[in-house]
Amino acid sequence: MPVSTDRPVICLGCGCACDDLSVSVAAGRITGIENACPLGLKWFRDGNFPAAIQCDGVDVSFDRAITTAAEILFANPRRTLIYVSDDVSCAAHGEATALADRIGATIDGPTSDTVADGLLAAQRRGRASATLGELRHRADVVIFWGVDPSARYPRFMERFVTPQPVFATARTLIAVDVDAAHGPRVCGERITLSSRHEVDALSVLRAGLRERGTAPTEGVLAAFVELARRLRSDAKYVAIIFDAEPDDGRRDPDLPEALIAFTQALNASTRAALFALRAGGNRNGFESLLTWQTGFPFAADFAGGHPRYVTDESVAERLSRGRYDAVLVVGSTVNVAVNIAAELKRVPTVIVGPGASEATLAPGVVIDTGAVGIHEGGMVLRMDDVPFEAVPLLSHPTTAADVLRSLSERCAARGSLRS
Amino acid sequence: MSSERLRLCGGIVHDPANGIDGEVRDICVEDGVIVADVPRDAPRLDVSGMIVMPGGVDIHCHVASAGVNHARRLMPDERRHDPAPAPQFTDGTGRSGTGGIVPSTFTTGYRYATLGYTTAFDAAVAPLTAKVCHASLDDTPIVDAGFFALMGNDEFLLRQIEAGETGLARDYMAWLLGAVGAYAVKIVNPGGIDAWKAGHRNLNTLDESMRGDRVTPRAILDVLTTVANELGLPHPVHIHCNNLGVPGNVATTLDSMRVVAGRRAHFTHLQFHSYGGERGKSWTSAAAEISDYVNAHPEITADVGQVMFGPALTLSADSPLEYLLHETTGGKWVNLDIELETGCGIVPYNYEEKAAAAALQWVVGLELFLLSNDPWRVVLSTDHPNGGSFLAYPQLIELLMSRDARRECFERLNPRFLAGSALADGLAREYTLNEIAIVTRAGPARILGLKRKGHLGVGADADVTVYQRSDRIAEMFSMPRYVLKSGVLVVEEGQLRRAPPGRRLHIRPGYDEAVVSNIRKHFEDFSTMRFESYPVRNLKDRPLNL
CATH class of the missing domain: 3.40.228.10 (Dimethylsulfoxide Reductase, domain 2)
Known part of the structure; x- marks a missing residue:
């Protein structure tokens, strides 16, 4: 049956943020989409996203995954990169930025290598x-x-x-x-x-x-x-x-x-x-949120205890010269650039996002989450920075924001990493 | 909300809304509000000899709109020089950020609180982008905040004015305020932004029009002010007049005031609208003429929009004005046209003492303060960050309280346009502490219709600022000793100790549901967003009772 039309469905297949789609769902899957373009159809899939939690390809408990992720990311946090990719809401962006601030990591995203x-x-x-x-x-x-x-x-x-x-x-x-x-x-x-x-x-x-x-x-x-x-x-x-x-x-x-x-x-x-x-996936949303929280639209390095704008090198360049000991990818890896994906295979990586367990990056911790606009609500921005409120169509057991909050809490339990 | 009780003991209280002018008395707090008394064993805070005032209320600043965020992005260099490390709280660590003329959001909340300000209103938000404003305010801790929705160039409203459909205009305005979670109606350069987007430079008088004789700045001012008053809004209409910053604009400003005569209306950053002279020829102060009119018309309120020397960032929906500034400075310039609603322009600026125009602007602002005979109706603002940062309020307060401070600065100014100004002739008036309490908290709260803000009577929000008394006025107002926000002690011994979230101040006026079909049709015909995508949903605080 079509999803109630009093709340428009937002497509993030590209930056157009079309909100005039009509979506039908049945038995936990999307069974029909009207008005969507081929990119939109590809983006929604059938709405059935994996819900795995794994370490090195083996299913583990959520708590075990958080513990292992914390060990990877907090070992040398000033040499940790939080890479915010696509298909998560501004709420998740905010949690990712809070985590970077808390541990003194660098936060960046595709912007660094594209726009x-x-x-x-x-x-x-x-x-x-x-x-x-x-x-x-x-x-x-x-x-x-x-x-x-x-x-x-x-x-x-x-x-x-x-x-x-x-x-x-x-x-x-x-x-x-x-x-x-x-x-x-x-x-x-x-x-x-x-x-x-x-x-x-x-x-x-x-x-x-x-x-x-x-x-x-x-x-x-x-x-x-x-x-x-x-x-x-x-x-x-x-x-x-x-x-x-x-x-x-x-x-x-x-x-x-x-x-x-x-x-x-x-x-x-x-x-x-x-x-x-601009591409979809709420990239403009991340740039906007990072700007209001730090003053910078990308490339914020918290190692000094406050955000510093590090634009002299892109993420790919920093990765290739071994700047980071660990990477937390937040969001979908589907559109991660080939050269960055190659570099991520050389660094211990934690992936939190839609389809994380389907990523072809090196083994590490993966926590599948829902995608904003399919399984999660929250604010997303069109390519011209006009905001929309995404509506969940289907359920998913895990949200990226919740996982990031758990990581922050685990960090807090270990005491300040920044001092 | 804290359920803790607290007795502030022995402070010298300035609570002008309740007729208290420097009396020693206790202030009692329970459950986040002011109460008449608390039990004798309630915790006590000794503030003997200190100055106690309600928390500051900023009636007009730019801190959270999408435009502010574009402005933030435009100035990466100045951030390098003003890092803001995360503050250490009693219960953990806050958030780091960057400062500069437009600080990041967490830093904005912290800096307002450590200045003793606990309420702030973003004065210009395009309704289309209201969700970004709410999200930014969610990340601006401590201060209770709201925003004004830009309507003076709104396509739906302009069409209703053209058609003489005042009833539809009224219901649309009420709907719009509620739909986007706004607090008041804002008019910026009525009709002028629409003209700019249509390819014209600006509208220069209240009777020009680019879309038929009926849609003039005069008509827009008249209809929107009438409707806002009919709706009984707590803050009826907040007006940024046509011709901002232009020599001779006093005629436009007075004309605008006459249009709204007899109805409540607030004229914002009046300093930028109080110039005599003639474009390209001369530039003089017209503060006396404006003050005479405002003094004689109790329905009019205003904030000054003082310029403070140093770096600023001009940021306005008034896109033709910003283009004019870009032509002047030749530097960075952002222009963003916003469909069906408004515009946005941004130009960095520096007010220099040796620049004749900036010197005149500084003088005009102070004259407006000093010639006002009613501090309840002419209140303090710098139009942050347009005239200077909100962090400059303590320096501005010193200028108001000290003739010597004014004279010292005046002597350094470029005198070219200052001959004959009232300030040049010497204005002896010095604001009292009580008058400062009026122009920085009691007055703005009353003008905004905030019954629980700006005073310390029973039932008021327990937003309290305590200053260590000092002859060094700017220093005293820069570093409050204690600040309570909703009863929570956020600043102790001058240090930020807690950062509770602020509340959202917004209203939801009633309207005739019949208008919705018209609005829906408008969206279908013209918008790139579906009608159902437009409203802001799930605001964490309920609208204020009207």
Whole structure:
């Protein structure tokens, strides 16, 4: 039978956080989902997640698992990493951060290896952005910068781009095709660009916004001079869309800052907003929570007794040089990057999250929990930081927040590790 | 809630709401509230010779909204210089964090408490993001807190105003307050943010409009103030006027005050709205004109929004204003347009004594304080972090209490815009301790309609601050000797000892259920969120009784 519709089901298969799904459940499983995209179907599975508690592949009691996990994580806590991955609620993020604070560990997540360039650029410069409703209602020009959302954000177009805008009479879609990363086919205009010239093209665009620009008028970048002129004179609300977490890692590290700078500059003559496509799993929720609790959106090292921002190296880099003696993964490991997964096989690891026992990392302690939005409620954030309240559809015996609280209590029983 | 009893003995009590001005008396506490007496064997705390006041009430600050969190994120460098290690409590260890102009949440709660403040309101929350605000407040310990919901550029309301549907506007406002767990209605730059998002720079008068003649700033102010008063809200409407920070904006501010004449309305950070002169030509203080009007109109209340010299962070739903500041500073700038509701802008700023405009702003704020004839209606704020940090309140209190302190600072200022200002001519007034108690706790509590805050009468929340009496005023107000929050001794001998969770202050006014179908239709037509996803659920504290 469909789950009661007075509380919408939230999908975290990508960062769109679609809340218009209709889900049927029977006998403890999801038997049907309407409105979900392929990513959503894959994310929900049939709702039947494992509920194992294991040490080195052997089933153990919860208490035994906590004891072993504490031995691993608290042996040298300043050399412990808490890696917050996907599909847990902000409540679990909060418990993970509290644990890091208590033991003097470092807390970080996928952000460190994916969108850090963009976050750091936004910290240097600020940014001009908006919630996705402004894209849907107001944008009269939409520029897809080297991305077609359909592959990794399947319903993005139908939800935020294709509908008739309320505050604009028409909408022009422009694709900037960067190497093989093309914009949507539906775009009426296209400009082709090599990734080697992306940042240059954005510089040309910025220069072109000035009345007396010094931009080139021929060559591969000439098209951007004309684009800048049109945006300056004709556009009312420009939306620029880029993939902040591209699958292939293709990225000039200066690209996010160049996109930010151009979008900000556009606001001198019109309104403009930059939209960063973000993966699902409530990654934005973790960045937001860590910011309010520590001041930093990722990479907070508590070894000194307070959060310190350690952005000079990514998690993968720190792992590869042996910075950590133990790792606590909080959340699903399905989308953990291959290079990080490889490093985790070399470090004693505790995994607490949905499908933990299915992880292909090295043996260690695994505690399966429910997934937020399937088995647990709690706050989750869309890719534009708009919050939703997830609703549990099915039951699961263990929540990530409870496991983390048990670890904190075990730590408290051992006395302060920080002093 | 503590069931412990406590007798604070022998303090010099300033409880202006109950007519007590520096009398030596005991204050008794039981079950978290003030009581008339406790048994003789109840624990006693000797505060002889110390100053006893209700806990401070911050009527207007920015501490927990999603916008505050974006501001927090924008300033990583200053955090490196202000680490906040975890405090040691009597029953364990607190949480570490970082400070700076916008501290992390736990640190915010701790710092408010060690300043003697026990209640605070975030003054600008986009309802769409209210869940983030509640979650942030859950992590802001000790202080009882709430927030004001931004409605002055709300698409549903603008459409009702255009259609003349005041009844629907009223029911929507009541519904919205309850749906998102807010405490009051906030208006920021009425109509101006909507105009900004539509591609215009701003609205410059109360009669401009970008969507038909009927939807003007004047109409928005009129309808929302009328409705908020009709609903009998404890704090009817909290107004950030059009043209903030612009020379000559006194005309807009006075015009706005006339619009709401005869109805209760609160004008916030009035300092930023009290300038004479002309854009691009001159800039003068208009504090005297504003004060004359406020003094003569008892229905109007205000907080000052004093600027304090040093680093600040401007953070506002007033996105056109923030763009103007970005053009001025040329530095970091965040703009976030929020669908159907409002905007958000952030620009770091530094108020320098040698900068003519900042000097004038400092003077205007102090003039508003010193020319006010009713401290119950013109209360203290720095619009934290816009005019400066809440941590600067003790320095501000010293400026109010000491003419010498003002003069010493005044002599260092850039005098360019100061000729003819009342402060330049010398204002002799010095606030008394009782007046300080009014502008920092009793007044804000009364303006907010908080019957159990801001006083020490029987039945009040046992939020009490005890200061060691000293001639060094700023130092005295920086380091209370004791602070009780709901009867729990959170600060002892100047040290933070306990950090109980704060309570959420919110209301749920009644409304005609018929409006819900209109709101649902509005969501279906325009929102990227389903109607059912919008409300905040499971708040841990019940709404206040209206």
